[in-house]
Amino acid sequence: MIPLIILTGPTAVGKTDLSIQLAKSINAEIVSADSMQIYKYMDIGSAKVTEEEMQGVKHYLVDEIDPSTPFSVSEYKNMAEDYIDTISKNGKNVIVTGGTGLYLNSLIYDMDFAKSNANQELRDKLNKELEENGPNYMYDKLLSLDKDAAQRIHPNNTKRVIRAIEVLMSGEKMNDFSKDLRYNKKYKPIIIVLNRDRKELYDRINLRVDIMLKNGLIEEVKGLLNRGYTEDMISMQGIGYKEIIKYFKGEYTLEEAIEIIKRDSRRYAKRQLTWFRRYEDAKWFEIDKFASAEDLKNEVLKFIREEI
Numbered sequence: 001m002i003p004l005i006i007l008t009g010p011t012a013v014g015k016t017d018l019s020i021q022l023a024k025s026i027n028a029e030i031v032s033a034d035s036m037q038i039y040k041y042m043d044i045g046s047a048k049v050t051e052e053e054m055q056g057v058k059h060y061l062v063d064e065i066d067p068s069t070p071f072s073v074s075e076y077k078n079m080a081e082d083y084i085d086t087i088s089k090n091g092k093n094v095i096v097t098g099g100t101g102l103y104l105n106s107l108i109y110d111m112d113f114a115k116s117n118a119n120q121e122l123r124d125k126l127n128k129e130l131e132e133n134g135p136n137y138m139y140d141k142l143l144s145l146d147k148d149a150a151q152r153i154h155p156n157n158t159k160r161v162i163r164a165i166e167v168l169m170s171g172e173k174m175n176d177f178s179k180d181l182r183y184n185k186k187y188k189p190i191i192i193v194l195n196r197d198r199k200e201l202y203d204r205i206n207l208r209v210d211i212m213l214k215n216g217l218i219e220e221v222k223g224l225l226n227r228g229y230t231e232d233m234i235s236m237q238g239i240g241y242k243e244i245i246k247y248f249k250g251e252y253t254l255e256e257a258i259e260i261i262k263r264d265s266r267r268y269a270k271r272q273l274t275w276f277r278r279y280e281d282a283k284w285f286e287i288d289k290f291a292s293a294e295d296l297k298n299e300v301l302k303f304i305r306e307e308i
Contacts (some may be wrong), residue, residue: 002088003189003308007097007246007300008033008104008276009194010269012204014287016049017193019097021297022058026304029087031080032061033098033107036238038076039067041227044212045240060087067224067235070159071221081186093308101275102152108189108279110182126162135237141165151274156237166305190307191282192300195273200288205265209240209258217255218244239264246283 007019023030032038036046040063043050060083064073067192080096080103087094097186105111130138139155142179145168153160181190187232196204221244231245244284247257276282283303290296 001188002084002094002186004084004107005093005095005304006033006104006108006189006190006191008099008124008192008252009082009274010201010276011099011265011282012047012269013194013196013201014204014254015049015097015194015278016053017291017293018297018300019095019096020049021057022052022123022300023093023095023302024055024302025297026093028093028095029058029090030060031083031087031094033076033080033096033097033100034099035071035076035103035157036235037062037227038065038071039235040065040239041224042067042220042241044217044236045214067229067294068233070234070296073102074104076103077111078170082215085186095227096166099305101272107187108122108184108191110184123151123162123166127167130158130162133240134159138162138165142168145169151271154268156239157234159234188307189281190304191279192303193276193279193284194281194287195284201269202266205269206262209262209265212240213258218247221245221288222248239268277279 003280005022005026005270007015007022009015019030032049034046036042037048038061039046040265042048043063049059061076063082064079084094084096090146096104098104126138129141135156135158138158138161141160142153142165143150145165149164149168150161153164155161190232195201217240221241224241225237225245225248229241231237236242241253242262243257243264246252247254285296285300287296290299
């Protein structure tokens with residue numbers, strides 16, 4: 001059974017820096033569990049870890065998938081498990097870091113990705129509704145059908161939103177992976193959740209968006225569109241990308257786009273924290289309670305060594 005050190009927490013909490021310091025301390029390599037950093041060319045808006053920030057620590061599932069390629073949780077699971085096996089066979093520890101809950105669940109739990117029978121007629125109808133009314137309308141529709149199911153799906157992942165609505169409208173029940181969960185027998189999950197005071201976290205999120213704009217987010221989105229990537233692709237519906245596209249189309253002023261990016265990023269952080277609270281075996285670390293980053297690192301290392 002491979003020890004799987006999972007370092008997670010809401011967006012902008014400080015996962016990247018700590019994960020690299022931990023990896024250097026315990027001879028580990030890092031497998032990303034971030035649904036945006038996996039895409040090529042999407043560096044600024046995804047706050048992608050840079051080569052300089054990696055400090056020589058090898059990262060996997062960062063910058064690997066073309067933005068035009070649909071990428072599912074089951075594909076993530078298969079690729080991540082292959083990398084985990086390779087890292088472990090090479091005698092290194094594995095740190096999985098990122099905040100995409102479905103990606104984490106696919107490794108922690110024994111999840112069944114078998115698909116129910118497709119209702120193509122209904123799916124076509126729902127896709128037309130999406131085209132006419134937009135992602136927010138479809139997510140609200142899912143919320144009205146099954147609030148619990150909606151909380152497990154990111155609003156921008158329209159493919160999964162539509163699939164969930166299709167299943168529910170066909171009279172089936174969505175699989176609830178938060179109940180009767182069985183751990184993946186391949187791994188021993190050591191789950192660490194980072195958190196901060198909410199005001200401080202929200203201030204960090206707002207500052208991160210300002211830095212993204214300063215670093216060239218608008219130019220990055222323009223470059224993606226010039227490469228032929230379109231707004232209907234799942235990758236381009238990520239927070240930060242879809243709002244800038246709407247700014248280009250004249251649907252938002254730049255100031256409106258920036259405020260919506262900040263607002264939706266804060267809402268996303270809140271949803272992430274709700275998700276992570278379901279991990280009953282997780283150890284939470286409140287960053288504000290530590291005098292320094294070094295103190296935090298040492299306490300997390302102590303916990304990891306006790307669990308391994």
